[in-house]
Amino acid sequence: MATIDDVAKHAGVSKGTVSSVFSKKRPISQAVTERVLSVARELGYYPNHVARSLAIKKTMIAGLKMPISKDGVMSQFEIQMINGVIRECSRHGYRVLLDTLPEHDDPRQFSSDPVDGVIMLNPRKNDARIERYSQMGIPLVLVGRPDPMDPTISYVDNDNKLMAYQVGNYLLQLGHRSVLFLNASADMTVSADRQSGLTEAFNEQGLSIPPENLVNFLRKLHVSVSDYGYHSLMNTYGKLNYTAVITDTDRVALGVLRAARELGIDVPGDLSVIALSNDATLAQEMSPKLTSVELSAEVLGTQAASILIQKMNDASIVKQHVVDAKLVYRETCRSLP
Amino acid sequence: MATIDDVAKHAGVSKGTVSSVFSKKRPISQAVTERVLSVARELGYYPNHVARSLAIKKTMIAGLKMPISKDGVMSQFEIQMINGVIRECSRHGYRVLLDTLPEHDDPRQFSSDPVDGVIMLNPRKNDARIERYSQMGIPLVLVGRPDPMDPTISYVDNDNKLMAYQVGNYLLQLGHRSVLFLNASADMTVSADRQSGLTEAFNEQGLSIPPENLVNFLRKLHVSVSDYGYHSLMNTYGKLNYTAVITDTDRVALGVLRAARELGIDVPGDLSVIALSNDATLAQEMSPKLTSVELSAEVLGTQAASILIQKMNDASIVKQHVVDAKLVYRETCRSLP
DNA sequence: CTGAAAGCGCTTACAG
DNA sequence: CTGAAAGCGCTTACAG
Known part of the structure; x- marks a missing residue:
């Protein structure tokens, strides 16, 4: 050229x-x-973009660091989040570099990406990468809270514990005393947060949830998340004791509802269902319409990108932002007689 | 640093x-x-990745050029496609640069991205960008066929015309003589391809489809695609003449089914529904289960990435690949008495 | 308004 | 096994 x-x-x-x-x-x-x-x-x-970037020490690219699950499928939450990031970056003239490469332990492999800043999904406990980015002088924003908490790290997150606590209270208020919780996979911090919030709500009423009613998604066990919902209900209904099911996502609820139809269980007459999920369109279209939590994943993405863009212009900026989740009452939950 | x-x-x-x-x-x-x-x-x-890239003239990044619609929402098709691209690139050590920036007409703005090759979605008619990439010596793979056809350009695509033709024949075989076609928006080449395939099937039987039964999605008119299906049925049922509805996607079908429930129309007893769509999981979970076309968007993405990776190693390679769409028979189509 | 030259942070023949 | 130096293709003070 x-x-x-x-x-x-x-x-x-x-x-x-x-x-x-x-x-x-x-x-x-x-x-x-x-x-x-x-x-x-x-x-x-x-x-030549690369030569220009080297000279001006700016690439106008934001990195999006996200682990890709073995099955290579993004969840609806991730997709909406990414959508928000893209939209906000695009508005400000930034491109987005998707980095889904598995991380190498050999630090020699850890080359800095050609980015002016990065958004990192699902940080782990004591995530070593956080320190690394700060060493490299690359602005970082997390989606999900740092663990342990650190006032110098910018992040956006839902308050998953509070959200689960509220869902628990809602069901308790309706008179439910026992639930089946089809949680996300155990290795995610959000799973622990939710479980602790839900448990707290029950404990406050002097109730507890038996461990067998607290289920985690296992990738090796289920071909799809709706399959997870379907088989969980099939395998436990009548065996375990519950009058309501709390699902990870609306997709899981889809499987639960299918199983209920096949078993002749009336929702919400015989069983209440609620999803800790985010795809409002789908929830609307289901029959009956699904009561669910709107996490606003897209807002999370937009906020994260917005903070990152500010940080790229002034590295000293720190913002921590909790996006409200809201419970949307539709048709799948009913009070017990 | x-x-x-x-x-x-x-x-x-x-x-x-x-x-x-x-x-x-x-x-x-x-x-x-x-x-x-x-x-x-x-x-x-x-x-420093940038400096290294300049020296070796390689970035190990694949560009993904996709227009972002005004509402900033990716379709399920795009999402799955991207998923395929990411997975394949990731397998080969490439990162993916998402370029959704609106295109500037000023060529001065058109700087080459820091990529070793690019995958371009939805090429337009006589797309000027194609020539530009070849000038820049950047390997290019299209998702969607070039228009006009060009044997030197690599691409992957479905055969949308054939697919619509087959869907038409399937419905004709079931005895349907009039359909409502809720197509994608008119500016997409896929819409024209489908319409011509469907029309051809009808014409071969000496039948035609009245223009008012050929509907295109209009972004300004509908808040969501399921809304498109919902209102289209609400507004036309009983007024227009049809015994079957062909929808753009399964999401559109979702809205059609909701409207049918509200109107007391039995599917498939009174009305057949079929989607030219791709999200098999959702189709499975609907009630009744949705008869639909599986486009294998993820395969398209994987193939496009795979061809691009080959081209990045040997620019002379040209591959054109048509991914088969398959009709999946489920529960929403029935033969007329 | 324009030019000459140093510099951005790497890689890679060429020598030894 | 290691070093010195040119080169990748831009930008940007400094001078005029």
Whole structure:
């Protein structure tokens, strides 16, 4: 490909001049501008982004660091989150680099990405990468809270414990005394948060939830998340004691409802169902319409990106933001007689 | 941040040696390797990706060029496609740069991205960008066929015309003589392809489809795609003449089914429904289970990425690949008495 | 308004 | 096994 040097020579000017024509950072005479542009067109010249980035030490790219599960499928939550990130970055002229590469332990492999900042999904406990980014001087925003908490780290998150606590109270208020909780997989911090919130609500009423009613998703066990809901109900209904099911997502609830139809269980007459989920459209369209929690994943993404963009302009900025989850009452929960 | 120069000086070696320690491109003695690594750790040195890319003229990044609709929401098809691209790229050590930036007409704005190749979604008619990438010497793979056809351009696609033709024949075989077609928005080439395939099937039987039964999605008219299905049925049932509805996606079908429930229309007793869609999980979970076309969007993505990776190693490679769509018979279509 | 030259942080023949 | 130096393709003070 043609370089800035080729254009400069053919147009009889210096590289600096060509550079200025494209960047408009200093004024170039009309005549020269036109000559340069026409030569550039002839030669098929386009400025080299990488060289430019090296010179100005900016790439106008935001990194999105997310683990990809073995089955390679993104959850609806992740998708909406990403959507929010993309939208906000795009509004500000940033591109998004998706980094789903499995992490190598050899630090030699850990090269800095060509990004001006990064958004990291699902940080782990004592996540070593956080310290690494700060060493590299790369602005970082987490989606999900740092563990342990750290006032110097920017993040956005839902309050999952509070949310589960509220869902628990809602069901208790309806008269339910025993639930089946089809939680996310055990290795996610959100699972622990939810379980603790739900348990707390029950404990406050002097009740407890037996361990066999607290189920975690296992990738090896289920082909899909709706399958998880379907088989969980099939295998436990009538055996375990519960009048309501709390599911990880609306997709899981989909499977629960299918199983209920097959077993002749009336929802919400015989069984209440509620999802700790986020895809409002789907919940609306189900029959009966699904009572669920709206996590606003897209808002999380937008907020994370917005904070990152601020940090990329002023590294000293720190923001921690909790996005409210709201319980949307639809048709799948009913009070016990 | 520390640079290779800092490490070299502190370790008392040359930059070339430090470089080799990290790249392992030439053997470095055990003793020196350890010294360099320890200094690097002390200084918090990580190789600069941008500088490295400039030197080796490779970024190990694949670009994914996709327009983002005004509402900023990706369709399920796009999501699955992206999923496929990510998975395949990730397998081969590539990262993915999402470029959703609106295109500028000023060629000065059109800087080359820091990518080794690009996958472009939904190419337009006589898309100028195709020529541009070839000028820049950047390997390109389209998702969707080039228009006009060009044997030198690599792409993957479904055969949408054939698919619609087959769906038409299936319904005709069941005895349906009039359909309502809730197509995608009119500006997509896939919409035209489908309409022509469906029309052809009807014409072969000496039948035609009245224009008012051929509907296109309008973003300004509907808040969501399921809303599109819902209102289309509500507004036309009993007014227009049809015994079957063909929908763009399963989401649209969701809305159609909801409207049918509210109107007391039995599916498939009174009305058949079929979706030209791709999210098999959802179709399975609906009640009744939705008859639909499986487009294998993820396979399209995987294939596109796979071809791109080949091209990035040998630019002369050209592959054109049509991914089969398959009609999955479930419960929402029935033959007329 | 324009040019010459140093610099961004790496890699890689070429020598030894 | 290691070093010195040129080069990747830009940008940007400094001068004029």
